[in-house]
Amino acid sequence: MTCAYVALGSNLGDRIATLEAALRALDALPGVTVAAVSSAYETEPWGGVEQPRYANAVVALNVEGDALSLLRACKAIEQASGREPGVRFGPRTLDLDVLLFGDQVIESPELTVPHPRMLEREFVVTPLLEIAPHATLPDGRAVTAERAIEGRITRVLGRLSVFRDDPREAG
Numbered sequence: 001m002t003c004a005y006v007a008l009g010s011n012l013g014d015r016i017a018t019l020e021a022a023l024r025a026l027d028a029l030p031g032v033t034v035a036a037v038s039s040a041y042e043t044e045p046w047g048g049v050e051q052p053r054y055a056n057a058v059v060a061l062n063v064e065g066d067a068l069s070l071l072r073a074c075k076a077i078e079q080a081s082g083r084e085p086g087v088r089f090g091p092r093t094l095d096l097d098v099l100l101f102g103d104q105v106i107e108s109p110e111l112t113v114p115h116p117r118m119l120e121r122e123f124v125v126t127p128l129l130e131i132a133p134h135a136t137l138p139d140g141r142a143v144t145a146e147r148a149i150e151g152r153i154t155r156v157l158g159r160l161s162v163f164r165d166d167p168r169e170a171g
Contacts, residue, residue: 001062001064002062002064002067002101002102002104003035003060003062003063003100003102004060004061004062004063004067004070004098004100004101004102005058005059005060005061005098005100005132006026006058006059006061006070006074006096007056007057007058007095007096007099007115007118007124007127008023008057008059008094008096009043009054009055009056009092009095009097010022010054010092010093010094010095011045011051011052011054011055011091011092012052012091012092012093013082013093015040015055016040016055018055018081018094019040019055019057019094019160020160020161021081022077022081022094023037023059023160025077025080026059026061026073026074026077026096029070029073031064031065032062032063032064032065032070033061034059034060034061035060035061035062036059036131036132037057037058037059037159037160038058038059038127038128038130039057039127039130039156039157039158039159039160040055040056040057040156040158040159040160041055041056041057041123041126041127041153041155042054042055042056042153042154042155042156042157043055043122043123043151043152043153044151044152044153044154045091045151046150046151049091051091052091054123054151055157056123056124056127056151057160058099058128058130058131060132063101067098067101067104067106067113068106068108068110068111070098070101071098071110071111074096074098075096077096078092078093078094078095078096081093082094083095097115097118097124098111098113099113099114099115099118099124099128100114100115100135100137100138101113103138105138114137114138119143119144119147119148120147120148120150121150121151122145122148122149122150122152122153123151123152123153124148125143125145125148126145126148126153128143129143129145
């Protein structure tokens with residue numbers, strides 16, 4: 001069993017309902033269970049495209065399979081939520097990014113783990129550290145917020161109701 005962290009984001013439609021549906025879909029995947037879910041945070045969009053604010057969260061998953069299978073499942077969940085190809089860094093119904101997969105380093109055409117820009121994004125680092133305050137990169141370096149200057153958090157939206165009673169810290 002591997003502990004994986006996945007970032008969730010939505011800025012079209014009912015953002016919270018979309019994140020909650022994505023969490024249910026992740027938890028329903030064979031060999032995957034939700035271990036912890038951060039609060040949802042409202043964040044400023046970035047990347048130069050005019051668009052609404054995002055709702056973001058991070059989920060810790062216990063995964064029996066491999067990282068590439070998890071990524072493909074995430075892409076299928078995105079499509080099922082109505083995500084369509086669009087402008088890079090543009091608005092989206094749902095975005096799921098594999099941030100960390102145990103202590104693995106993966107560099108393939110489909111997937112790079114750790115996520116190459118995760119440490120630069122406040123909307124990733126803050127919820128990750130909420131559920132895994134001692135998170136480390138595969139090389140042993142601690143995940144910190146010092147470089148997280150993109151995607152500023154504007155407010156805490158609260159706990160996602162679908163897993164409100166789950167533990168807040170993942171293993």
